[in-house]
Amino acid sequence: MLYAIRHKSMMQLGFATLHFLCLPWTAPGEGLAPQAAQCRGASTRGGVDAQKNLLTTVAAIALAATSVMPAHAEVTIMYAEWLSSPVEPGIKNFEAATGETVNAIKLPGRGYDQRIALDLSAGTAADVIQMDSFMVSELASAGYLHPLNEQGAGWDQFQYYQPGLLEVASYEGKVYGLPTDTDVRMLWYDKSNFEKAGIAVPWEPKSWADVLDAAQKLKDAGVQYFFQLPAGTKQAEAATMQGFYMLLLGADAPEGDRNRLLNRETGQWIGDSPAIRRTLEFYKTVYGELGMPADLNYAADPGVAVREALANDQLGIHASGSWEDACLWDCNGVNLPTREERDALVGWTPWPGSGEPGAKATTNISGGWTIGVNAKAANPDSAFQLVTTIFDVENFKAWTLANHRMAVRTDISESPEYMEDAYLAKATALAADTTGRDTVPGYQTVSALVQQMTAQILDGAEVEDVVQEYHDAPVDEFGEDKVITYE
Amino acid sequence: MLPALLLIGVLLYFTARAFAFSFTDLALVGRKSVEWSWVGLQNFERLFTRRGFSESLWTTVIFVFFSAIVGQSVLGFLLAALLQGTQSTIKTVVEVCIMLGWLLPDIVAAFLWSATTSQTGLVNSLIVVPLGFPPINFINDYALPVVTIANIWKGTARSYLLFSAALDSVSREVVEAAKVDGATPFQRIWLVMLPIIRPHIATNMLFITIWTFTYFPLIFAMTGGGPGTQTQTLAVFLYNQSFSRGNLGFGSAISVAMLVIVGLLSLVYLRMLQEPK
Numbered sequence: 001m002l003y004a005i006r007h008k009s010m011m012q013l014g015f016a017t018l019h020f021l022c023l024p025w026t027a028p029g030e031g032l033a034p035q036a037a038q039c040r041g042a043s044t045r046g047g048v049d050a051q052k053n054l055l056t057t058v059a060a061i062a063l064a065a066t067s068v069m070p071a072h073a074e075v076t077i078m079y080a081e082w083l084s085s086p087v088e089p090g091i092k093n094f095e096a097a098t099g100e101t102v103n104a105i106k107l108p109g110r111g112y113d114q115r116i117a118l119d120l121s122a123g124t125a126a127d128v129i130q131m132d133s134f135m136v137s138e139l140a141s142a143g144y145l146h147p148l149n150e151q152g153a154g155w156d157q158f159q160y161y162q163p164g165l166l167e168v169a170s171y172e173g174k175v176y177g178l179p180t181d182t183d184v185r186m187l188w189y190d191k192s193n194f195e196k197a198g199i200a201v202p203w204e205p206k207s208w209a210d211v212l213d214a215a216q217k218l219k220d221a222g223v224q225y226f227f228q229l230p231a232g233t234k235q236a237e238a239a240t241m242q243g244f245y246m247l248l249l250g251a252d253a254p255e256g257d258r259n260r261l262l263n264r265e266t267g268q269w270i271g272d273s274p275a276i277r278r279t280l281e282f283y284k285t286v287y288g289e290l291g292m293p294a295d296l297n298y299a300a301d302p303g304v305a306v307r308e309a310l311a312n313d314q315l316g317i318h319a320s321g322s323w324e325d326a327c328l329w330d331c332n333g334v335n336l337p338t339r340e341e342r343d344a345l346v347g348w349t350p351w352p353g354s355g356e357p358g359a360k361a362t363t364n365i366s367g368g369w370t371i372g373v374n375a376k377a378a379n380p381d382s383a384f385q386l387v388t389t390i391f392d393v394e395n396f397k398a399w400t401l402a403n404h405r406m407a408v409r410t411d412i413s414e415s416p417e418y419m420e421d422a423y424l425a426k427a428t429a430l431a432a433d434t435t436g437r438d439t440v441p442g443y444q445t446v447s448a449l450v451q452q453m454t455a456q457i458l459d460g461a462e463v464e465d466v467v468q469e470y471h472d473a474p475v476d477e478f479g480e481d482k483v484i485t486y487e
Numbered sequence: 488m489l490p491a492l493l494l495i496g497v498l499l500y501f502t503a504r505a506f507a508f509s510f511t512d513l514a515l516v517g518r519k520s521v522e523w524s525w526v527g528l529q530n531f532e533r534l535f536t537r538r539g540f541s542e543s544l545w546t547t548v549i550f551v552f553f554s555a556i557v558g559q560s561v562l563g564f565l566l567a568a569l570l571q572g573t574q575s576t577i578k579t580v581v582e583v584c585i586m587l588g589w590l591l592p593d594i595v596a597a598f599l600w601s602a603t604t605s606q607t608g609l610v611n612s613l614i615v616v617p618l619g620f621p622p623i624n625f626i627n628d629y630a631l632p633v634v635t636i637a638n639i640w641k642g643t644a645r646s647y648l649l650f651s652a653a654l655d656s657v658s659r660e661v662v663e664a665a666k667v668d669g670a671t672p673f674q675r676i677w678l679v680m681l682p683i684i685r686p687h688i689a690t691n692m693l694f695i696t697i698w699t700f701t702y703f704p705l706i707f708a709m710t711g712g713g714p715g716t717q718t719q720t721l722a723v724f725l726y727n728q729s730f731s732r733g734n735l736g737f738g739s740a741i742s743v744a745m746l747v748i749v750g751l752l753s754l755v756y757l758r759m760l761q762e763p764k
Contacts, residue, residue, distance in 0.1 A: 114730040114731065117515050117516045117730070117733065118515065118730065120516075121516065121520050135516070138516045138517045139516055141517050141518050142518060142520045142521050144516075224606065232711070232713050232714070233713070233727050233731060234710075234711025234712065293606075293624055293627045294713065294714035295605070295626050295627035295714060297713060297714070298626075298630075298710045298712075298713035298714050299601060300594075300597050300601045300708050300709060301598075312607060441517045441518060442517065444516060444517075445517075445732055445733055445734070448727070448731040448732040448733070449732065452727075455712075455715050455716055456538075457715075458714050458715035459714075459715030459717065460715070469537070472537070473537075476533065476537075
């Protein structure tokens, strides 16, 4: 809504300026003369009309300016469409409890991260902001976020948040966001297509070779999108997390962080390593040798494209995460098929490691989203109250359970309803051996570079060239001493 | 005078800021977004020493040449010439159809074209499969031609309207005189009408080249620059570098380079606008 107001105001401003300047609203050469004559007329008729013009313009500019200024009695919030179901009742409860108005800005999921970063850096973001957890440290390091420790201490439900997950949303010891949920990642698969390809279900691959073997069989059976492995820049963080990092973690032994993007001990980015090369070779096999079509990664809406492919029986394996239990149908949990129907259609299996000596047998990496407060919030206390109203257990528990989200607070995760849920119990077991992203400043850049690498593989580039270029980019960004190479 | 100065001032201010940022390491987020420093010509050097810029420039040139100059302009002119002077229903139908493409929002158009050119889309169901061929995944296998055609469909209306108005302005007597002198229809168009509407052609070229060179929404929504980097035009490359990678300094250098290229092209067109001596 704020966007709409701002946009409208800019339009008003634009038209007012045009009016004021008496500019023709036409292209050069297309009837310029009549407008010019009108303009001359206005000036020769003397002061009255010109003054009127000026007054109208000043009034319009003043009106436009006042409409862009945030009203102080309001609290504003920006959130992604897929989180509507817990956020919107929270907003209603907040308005009922405080009498304040909430200006809610619901945004599409695609391009959401960029929009938030841009609005925060331009000083035009809302008071309360939903953010992907990987962005928190980066945004906090620039001073865009308000620390929540002090206010959190005064909220009786703050104690239930798991410290490890608060750590992900922290920077230099201060918490800047409260997590909404966490997740695990796995390989989803269409059971009917597996049967068609003659692959035993439940599918239990033990190495990358098993995964590629299944992909080949699915392809031979005529399944068009036999292995949807997120790749490329349009997939954004999904390419890094659901695809690249899940492979990377299983591509080499974990000692010395040889299977990561960052050496967490020294704080250096890994510019080149056998694990990075093996991961890219895997991408090359899937998209090059096996010939997986890349278009789902670049569809107008990749999420919708994957759902369509599933509905049309065109999907084989889909590298994704625990949220797909709802999101393969509807992320807001509306009209989901029954548990039995879903189980009959799709299954999932943990991502196996590469099979290299010392590499992990299965891999996992967890992310999640958070809600935080803008450092420029007009009233940080009201903003935090909106956050806690959304996260109130009465409101948030229902969403967590209905959408099979992995709980981030013990009062929900230890509740009987949560513990009795078969899907959540199985998914939570994967979380026993998970890791987090390298959520230090710079991650967003490195993640974008990783996405760029996968895009180049789709172009048919050689792994050697892609790695060389990847190595040089963090050197450009962070300096030679911040980048290491593993032989 | 003052309002004009204000407008020029605002325009110069933004251009100067982009120009200044192109010499910095300013980032979108993180410490470098507040504590940036001057890096000299480093960003401009990287335009040529790092992969991305020259490839995107080439993609942009192909996209602009085929979709704007050849597609929109030539098709727009041909339609305008063919329908000139007629008042038939066909003219109304054609005008409404090409206007629909122009009026449809970019994002809606992107979804329509994606759906139409996918493996299960309209083109395959109506043409390819009934003819006995296996379905083709156009948007995956021929991404750049598909976005080029989509842009021709989207933007032909502008050229058509401009050329239509220009051809209407050609004096009937001049054309009739040429006819009496024995000029063929082709000669009448090539030797009589085209020289008269030459300024209009140049104006149209100028507009659509600038517009298409920096065009972003349709191509980004349809393919996001992919698959891989097949449809990564300079505008998409600029977006990825500035907002995904978060390097606003480098992004500004790309925009300055785009400004220079478009400026040079504009000079060529402006020369075309000058009356021959």
